[in-house]
Amino acid sequence: MSRYTMAFFRVLASLFVLTNFVLADCECGYSITTAAGNQRYIFTDLLESDFVHLDITDGTQSYGEYGWAAQNFNMTSEVARGPYGESFSPQNAMSNNIDNDRVFTGSGTKGGDAGLNLVVKSEIEDDLVTGADVSTTDTHFYHGTFRAGIKVTDVPGTCSAFFWYMNDTQEIDIEFLSSEFDRDNNTFPVNLVLQSQESRDAGFDASKTTDFQKFNLPFDPTTDFHEYRIDFLPDRVLFYADDEMLAEMNGTGVPSTSGNLQVSHWSNGNSGWSQGPPKSDAVTTISYVKAYFNSSLESRQDDYKTRCKDPSAPTAICAIPEYNSTFFFSNVDNMTPNQTTYHKSNAERTRQQWPCLFAVILTTSAWIVGL
Known part of the structure; x- marks a missing residue:
């Protein structure tokens, strides 16, 4: 040779x-170091969805082409636990993009805030309030850090939510009830919830459980986008707003399985939660979702x-x-x-x-x- x-x-x-x-x-x-306990966690996989530039509602796409799909289903008033039922329609989830990849704020091509617009209609149809729910098509999101950029509606009478979900007793929620916002008193609560067997035993009234906290935000969530974050760790769940930790929950409600991610906007007239329905169409906008996680696959x-x-x-x-x-x-x-x-x-x-x-x-x- x-x-x-x-x-x-x-x-x-x-x-x-x-x-x-x-x-x-x-x-x-990809790693984080927690604010509570200064512990380092490493996650193996990622999903990053820039909704300011990514159109997930184009009818020519296959179902879940970019990992997300607008949901299409109805819930009776009995199932929804309110005086009205709920209807989730793909037409109420609208991508409103900015053509310039280097611009991340401003109006989209359809007018209004750029991003994924989730609409709750004021008109009642067949005793149903029409809203929007968009979820990941995979359910292998296990421990991880999940983040969403959200601008919440200022129209009273809806619930805007970013959450991790497997079933009604394995769920991690960040929820905004627009009827709770009070500008005169500078009061802008966010509800942090672990739906668990305990909440089921309480008739799914999480406020009667140990895994529920209401936190007053130091800003108005309806005037600009802010990042809301869930750290789902093996023994606890941490909640953040704009990187400031709001709460830690470490009880039996911490999920023990993998699930998917969802963003939703809805109302059913329940006086103890969403209230409403809204008197005019309400829009909550999602600018991105970032997930760094360990896959169960x-x-x-x-x-x-x-x-x-x-x-x-x-x-x-x-x-x-x-x-x-x-x-x-x-x-x-x-x-x-x-x-x-x-x-x-x-x-x-x-x-x-x-x-x-x-x-x-x-x-x-x-x-x-x-x-």
């Missing part, structure tokens, strides 16, 4: 090591083990930025491939990484042959 051939194979071997150990940043996950766990070769490498684990509405890992170059980002540009970048790598190999081999 000539020295040129030997050199060629040495380069190929080096590149093989490169592809297996330093392919991209964040190969070993064995295939995703195997993928993580395959790609995470050296957790101690400088860029193997990426710290999740504090409240930053415009930062998405899926918009950054050299991010780890094989992630569920549901982001067009990231998918295109991921497909380009391997051709670029092989181009390096071919260029190197041509240089060696030409010696």
